[in-house]
Amino acid sequence: MSIDLRERIDSSPMSRFQWGAVAICVLLNVLDGFDVLVMAFTAQSVSQEWGLSGSEVGLLLSAGLFGMAGGSLLLAPWADTIGRRRMILLCLAIASAGMTLSALSPNALALGLLRALTGVGIGGILASSNVIASEYASSRWRGLAVSLNSTGYAIGATSGGIIAVVLQNSFGWRSVFLFGGVCTAAIIPVVFLRLPESLDFLLTRRPANALARINKFAARIGQPQLSELPDPTEDGTSPTESAGxxxxxxxxxxxxxxxxxxxxxxxxxxxxxxxxxxxxxxxxxxxxxxxxxxxxxxxxxxxxxxxxxxxxxxxxxxxxxxxxxxxxxxxxxxxxxxxxxxxxxxxxxxxxxxxxxxxxxxxxxxxxxxxxxxxxxxxxxxxxxxxxxxxxxxxxxxxxxxxxxxxxxxxxxxxxxxxxxxxxxxxxxxxxxxxxxKTTPAPVEPSPAGMLSGEPA
CATH class of the missing domain: 1.20.1250.20 (MFS general substrate transporter like domains)
Structure with missing residues (x-):
């Protein structure tokens, strides 16, 4: 059953709901572009207020990247256990708190720690959002769906930089971080209401109400519903042993x-x-x-x-x-x-x-x-x-x-x-x-987008 649904998604035209899920993932990646540049555009003002040396400014610029690495390495893998959607919601809360509190930083040390905290949230978001965009796209458009996520980074880097300059000139550097925190928090209800859980996670991990959630998604994209959940070990591994x-x-x-x-x-x-x-x-x-x-x-x-x-x-x-x-x-x-x-x-x-x-x-x-x-x-x-x-x-x-x-x-x-x-x-x-x-089963050829076509869920 799951293979049929996976194959139908791979071979069918993309529905509005699927493109909507991809659009939300793109929006999440806009946060990455904004977050990377927010410190760069405010560095001069921060340095002047606190009298920082060049090396201290450099540490502030790197703090977010350190946090992103930590979020990707340590936090993102838990999405294979608790779910991609739940991980995104958790990381949005972390990033929003880190960005908002950065606006209240009393000194450079506090700002650096909060930049790292924000980076942890962003790092966890990126891995899960790219996975969801990949899994909900058809085989033909999967490469485009995931590539659009990186377009979100460029959009965030460009528009975020312009916004940062305008806000900083009018209200000071703290307003830039406050703006980022508010925007990040505003995305949380959008994700909660409109972003579905990863289909392959539901099929593999079989959480509570998995069948109902799968069928709800199938109905929204115009696909036949499943009568029962598939064999949980059909991908060749036991989810309880290998996930995460x-x-x-x-x-x-x-x-x-x-x-x-x-x-x-x-x-x-x-x-x-x-x-x-x-x-x-x-x-x-x-x-x-x-x-x-x-x-x-x-x-x-x-x-x-x-x-x-x-x-x-x-x-x-x-x-x-x-x-x-x-x-x-x-x-x-x-x-x-x-x-x-x-x-x-x-x-x-x-x-x-x-x-x-x-x-x-x-x-x-x-x-x-x-x-x-x-x-x-x-x-x-x-x-x-x-x-x-x-x-x-x-x-x-x-x-x-x-x-x-x-x-x-x-x-x-x-x-x-x-x-x-x-x-x-x-x-x-x-x-x-x-x-x-070498590692792909012989009957399966890579799809044009090089993705999941024919892969068991």
Whole structure:
């Protein structure tokens, strides 16, 4: 029964309810974009109020990323036990509290701890929202559905930055955090009322009223209802033994794919946060004006809005892994030629926007491809740890870049180094494709989006 329902969802057109669930997941990812930039846009005002040194400001900028890594690594795996929807609601409450209380911070230490707390909530949200978007999309549109989540990040980073500047100029830096906390709290009733629980979680874990909840969802998307729950062990594992267990990621079938996913996440997040964090400063170091450097950074974020969407659209026609590998290689090539091309402002800004397209698309593709590697009983664990390892790369990136700048590396040399990270990520994704062919049952071919088609629930 469950396989029939899973296959019907994979092969049927997307309903308005399914797209609505995807839209809520996109909205949740907007929080990530806003949260990452909120500290960057308020850092100068915070530093002036408390007389902070550069290293102290740097710790505040990193605190949120540390929290996100912790949320992805430690909190997100519990979604395989308590449910993705419940985990999202819990993490929204944590993030809302952390953001709101940040507006009341009496000193830098308190603000840093609250930034880390907010990051824990955001990290837990991202893993579960990407899993839900993947599971409720049809096979054809699954790559687009998950890629749109990363579009939410770019939207949050762009619009959130504009909002932060307006609020800060009018009401001070504390109003920016208060705005974020209120908006995060406002999403909680939307998720409670409109976001369904993960279908594969219901089928695998069989919580109370699972059959009724599955049939309610089936009715809302126009699919026949189930007469009984399926065999809980039909995916080849016992949910009570494997759900949420990190050791499952290191089983003989998943060890190499897990390590490849982790390596790809680390490399791409290392490169992504280098590009988004250092581009304005390095463009100035390369000879552009301060305003031109800021413009280059804005173009990167604007390009990111289109990059994730384009990747998702391409994955509806071509294998997602092939599209993602191509994105990584193109991003690497563009980074190599970027700084020399800034001798022409028009060419440099055009390349900056294109880099935003492909660099953001790489992150979107990793978010989209990771759920396909893991069965439903460990999917949130796998996605959460992949994102968490990626966040470690994000934390390391600015530290490495700063050290190399102190050693007199030029902007061109730094971009070439980061280009190498994207190429290495492409190699890992290519190897992941080979591994997936080994671990996928012979009768099942990867869907165009590289996702769950034919996978037992």
């Amino acid at each position: 267990k990190l050791r499952q990621l290191f089983s003989p079938e998943l060890l190499r794919p897990t390590l490849l996913i982790w390596f790809a996440f680390f490399m791409i997040m290392f490169g992504f946060y280098f590009v988004t964090s250092w581009t304005p400063k390095l463009l100035v170091a390369a000879g552009l004006s301060a305003n031109q450097g800021i413009t280059g950074g804005v173009l990167l974020n604007l390009g990111g809005i289109f990059g994730a969407t384009l990747l998702g659209a391409l994955s509806a026609r071509f294998a997602l892994r092939s599209v993602l590998s191509a994105y990584m290689v193109i991003a690497g090539v563009l980074l190599v030629v970027f700084v020399p091309a800034t001798s022409s402002i028009v060419v440099g800004f055009t390349l900056g926007a294109l880099i935003g397209v492909f660099v953001n698309g790489c992150v979107a593709g990793l978010y989209a491809i990771t759920p396909s590697v893991y069965g439903p009983s460990v999917r949130a664990t796998g996605v959460g740890w992949g994102i968490g390892v990626g966040r470690i790369g994000a934390i390391v990136s600015p530290i490495v870049a700063g050290k190399l700048l102190d050693l007199d590396w030029t902007p061109t040399q730094l971009y070439i180094l980061v280009a190498g990270a994207f190429i290495l990520g492409a190699i890992a994704v290519s190897r992941l494709q080979s591994e997936s062919k």
